[in-house]
Amino acid sequence: MSFVEYSDCIQDGDVAIVYLNHNSVMPVKVQHGAQTQTRYGVIRHSSDLIGQRYGSKVTCSKGGWVYVLHPTPELWTVALPHRTQILYTTDIATITMMLELKPGSVVCESGTGSGSLSHAILRTIAPTGHLHTVEFHQQRAEKVQEEFTEHRVAHLVTVRNQDVCKDGFGVSGVADAVFLDIPSPWEAVGHARAAMKRQGGRLCSFSPCIEQVQRTCQALVDQGFEEISTLEVLLRVHDVRTVSLPLPDFGPDSRTETSPNHAAISLKTTTAPREMPGHTGYLTFATKPRT
Numbered sequence: 001m002s003f004v005e006y007s008d009c010i011q012d013g014d015v016a017i018v019y020l021n022h023n024s025v026m027p028v029k030v031q032h033g034a035q036t037q038t039r040y041g042v043i044r045h046s047s048d049l050i051g052q053r054y055g056s057k058v059t060c061s062k063g064g065w066v067y068v069l070h071p072t073p074e075l076w077t078v079a080l081p082h083r084t085q086i087l088y089t090t091d092i093a094t095i096t097m098m099l100e101l102k103p104g105s106v107v108c109e110s111g112t113g114s115g116s117l118s119h120a121i122l123r124t125i126a127p128t129g130h131l132h133t134v135e136f137h138q139q140r141a142e143k144v145q146e147e148f149t150e151h152r153v154a155h156l157v158t159v160r161n162q163d164v165c166k167d168g169f170g171v172s173g174v175a176d177a178v179f180l181d182i183p184s185p186w187e188a189v190g191h192a193r194a195a196m197k198r199q200g201g202r203l204c205s206f207s208p209c210i211e212q213v214q215r216t217c218q219a220l221v222d223q224g225f226e227e228i229s230t231l232e233v234l235l236r237v238h239d240v241r242t243v244s245l246p247l248p249d250f251g252p253d254s255r256t257e258t259s260p261n262h263a264a265i266s267l268k269t270t271t272a273p274r275e276m277p278g279h280t281g282y283l284t285f286a287t288k289p290r291t
């Protein structure tokens with residue numbers, strides 16, 4: 001098992017994702033002799049997990065069942081232990097596309113936080129890219145390093161425990177893309193520029209408040225970035241429902257003298273929610289031109 005390579009069967013030492021229902025998934029470190037308690041009863045790792053195929057339905061001791069899934073960055077995002085606010089897949093998908101990430105990309109990120117975005121970046125840039133991620137909170141930096149090792153992606157990432165606004169990313173002239181998710185990104189824009197390749201690259205900054213965006217955009221202009229644009233990604237989930245619509249009434253038919261038609265038809269359609277309490281943050285993108 002690795003977050004960047006698929007395996008068929010569950011092995012001792014893997015991190016598997018136990019799916020209880022759509023709103024409840026949990027990561028499990030698979031170990032010979034260990035047990036995991038769920039609301040459906042106990043899962044015994046040696047007999048229930050090791051050697052089974054990923055995707056199997058496993059019956060727990062109380063008779064209820066769960067699915068055991070191969071980890072992916074998307075499942076990790078909904079299962080990971082939170083140490084901070086995290087980015088979710090709707091924003092992550094847009095960030096990946098707009099930063100033009102691909103296998104082989106070199107990326108700088110700060111702060112690492114709980115590593116939600118980092119895992120998605122690693123899957124995209126594998127097998128030849130590298131992520132330099134900077135986190136100034138020591139325990140968070142250590143915990144995420146431990147997780148990268150358990151998820152077998154540590155060879156693709158360097159974690160630095162330092163203040164990105166004071167000390168930068170620890171590399172210069174190597175990054176194709178930079179991502180910032182810190183309270184004062186404008187203080188890190190100069191370091192971001194220094195970390196990027198001479199031939200240019202893309203930058204993204206995530207901020208919940210528009211005042212942060214304004215200060216970041218000003219810093220981007222001052223540092224010579226171009227194509228600066230800010231967007232917000234809102235997910236609109238449509239409800240499928242059956243509606244009844246009256247057939248159009250064009251008046252009496254003069255030839256047959258029949259009365260107007262008051263019939264209705266019933267059909268399936270979708271409706272968007274009237275309100276979307278979906279604000280996560282603003283994504284500001286910019287391009288560093290070739291120097």
Ligand SMILES: C[S@@+](CC[C@H](N)C(=O)[O-])C[C@H]1O[C@@H](n2cnc3c(N)ncnc32)[C@H](O)[C@@H]1O
Pocket residue numbers: 084085086087110111112113114115116117118134135136137140162163164165166181182183
């Ligand atoms: C909101 S979290 C990042 C979440 C992350 N994007 C994820 O998806 O899990 C912000 C992180 O930035 C770190 N941070 C804030 N200011 C920083 C700085 N100047 N240098 C390095 N890390 C910083 C915080 O300690 C925190 O862990």
